[in-house]
């Protein structure tokens with residue numbers, strides 16, 4: 001066992017709290033001493049892929065609820081004013097539905113302040129697109145960050161893939177340099193960034209997906225969400241699926257892919273998600289993904305059997321988080 005391997009494996013009983021990767025749960029316990037509940041919010045946004053600015057059809061996988069993570073139905077969410085009381089358990093107010101920076105800054109300020117002022121929130125997480133972070137929004141985020149020193153503000157960017165051919169197929173609507181500019185601008189404000197990646201997109205080979213992970217290692221990211229492609233009712237992706245233009249992954253294929261991604265990911269990056277988390281009533285395929293607990297158990301079992309762990313095949317990265325406190 002090399003020194004490098006030994007050090008990383010020490011994380012399993014230490015920083016990662018028994019898991020073979022750095023989960024959000026472990027991060028929260030390390031940082032704050034307790035778990036937190038995420039409350040998904042629908043604050044009435046739309047997105048440029050839906051309102052006609054770029055397109056009217058939305059991303060090919062996106063359900064009518066417009067979740068940046070696909071498949072959370074709008075009626076399962078609460079509005080920003082309806083953050084529930086939770087006893088003493090702290091909450092993460094998650095602005096999830098559609099593009100949650102896509103409104104005038106004054107309106108955003110009211111929404112974000114509502115959530116930040118709420119006595120039960122430990123912080124807010126805002127899902128958006130990298131092309132929806134204009135200067136006035138960045139200025140607002142920087143100001144709130146300086147003002148609310150006891151709460152966190154995270155930004156979640158829907159990247160999904162680095163490959164332009166796939167980006168065109170899914171109708172993402174922005175090019176890779178736009179993502180890079182957004183990450184650097186947010187980093188300059190010390191705002192932690194979480195990136196969403198979809199595994200199993202049509203036309204993508206395993207090596208293409210691993211290239212996306214290797215690429216992400218170059219940036220000062222706080223976290224990554226690795227999400228299984230879900231085919232949801234009412235989407236254009238479902239039409240292509242019905243025409244048998246592509247197949248979804250089997251559980252075995254997904255585990256193989258996911259473990260390879262985790263092994264290549266920087267050990268400092270927090271994994272906020274390792275499965276899909278869509279609305280079950282909308283799910284067409286893959287049906288096995290409905291049983292999230294089974295998927296997670298299978299993942300943990302297989303990682304142990306293979307002696308697999310996050311960063312096992314990590315090639316190193318330019319990871320600014322170690323030098324600048326990007327996790328707070």
Ligand code: SF4
Pocket residue numbers: 047048049050057058059062063066067068069070097098099129158
């Ligand atoms: S995934 Fe996000 S950017 Fe794409 S259509 Fe849905 S809400 Fe808009």
